[in-house]
Amino acid sequence: MKTGLISLLTAAVVYTAGAAPLRVAVLDFEDRTGDSPDARLGGKIDKEALADRGAYLLGKELLGQGDWTLIDRRDFIAQIEAGRGPYDDKKPSFLRAAQMVNADAVLRGTLMSFSTSRSSVNQGGYKTDLLDLTVRVSVEALDVRDGAILAVVDGKATERFRQTEQMETELGDEDVLALMEKALKPAVSELHATLQQREEALQNRPKVQLTVTSPDGPAMVEIDGVLVGTTPLETMHLYAGDHVLTVGRPGYRDVVKRILIEQDMAIDVPLLKNELDADQIQSVLESSRLNIYQGLEPALLIETIQTSE
Secondary structure: OOOOOOOEOEOOOOOOOOOOOEEEEEEEEEEOOOOOOOHHHOOOOOHHHHHHHHHHHHHHHHHOOOOEEEOOHHHHHHHHHHOOOOOOOOOOOHHHHHHHOOOOEEEEEEEEEEEEEEEEEEEOOEEEEEEEEEEEEEEEEEEOOOOOEEEEEEEEEEEEEEEOOOOOOOOOHHHHHHHHHHHHHHHHHHHHHHHHHOHHHHHHOOEEEEEEEOOOOOOEEEEOOEEEEEOOEEEEEEEOEEEEEEEEOOOEEOEEEEEEEOOOEEEEOOOEEOOOOHHHHHHHHHHOEEEEEEOOOOOEEEEEEEOOO
16 A cells, blocks of 8 residues: 555545545544643653644654555645634634545544653662553544544653752753654554544445535635535535535624535525614514525525524
8 A cells, every 4th residue: 555645634544446435634633631740750841842743743743654645735725724813712714624635534633631640669778660651542533524523543652760869860851752653653643543444335335515605705615514615605515415604703693504405506695683682683583584405506495494493
């Protein structure tokens, strides 16, 4: 199996020999280690800074294993920031950004634990302390079309250090980075195998394109509770089926509708201001419609839904 590149991971598909490699992008690498250990045993290490470097280590390991194509993380992050709305108080969605860079899947890493333990050995009257440093990491594979978790894999690595009266080791960043890299190796290998098992189901699952607009200006769009972007949202790719669409913006009431999407579709969503009195709200609701169109261009109106439903 030839070596490719890798970065983002959301759709879990592994390609057979001769097919194009899976395009992936690395989203981030978080620190969830909790309390720090004793200072001499690594407590002085900045674990958040180590986690930041974890994205680089993950990409490096992906380059060495499996049929992957690694998307430039700078391009991916730039697309995420470009999709941030002018009033967004939420973390920008990575789903639309992943589709903009033609990713098949998104990877998210976590530094789960960073722990030390020590034991003592007395040999011929000389006391020796044995220090074990253990690092555990986790990698999630996310589907770029709905944000679903496709796979979760873990990796662990341990290194032993000897401490004597004549020599005492104080752990540094390099010790932990080396263990993180070692822990990621089995995790990426397992991830590759897990995604191979999902290949057929993902390839055969029907996909559609969705466009969402609003005549009232930019609005945040969520699909099945996942933020996917801001209107006008053009040609968003998702799996065919039943979905919950939520559109809203500050100062307006959220519009929430469950819609069966079986083919390419365009939806125009009117929004209702919060500050209207009861009579104004009733008047708007009686005339307002949520229009759903078949196809993207040209669009054919196939249904109107009262926003008061």
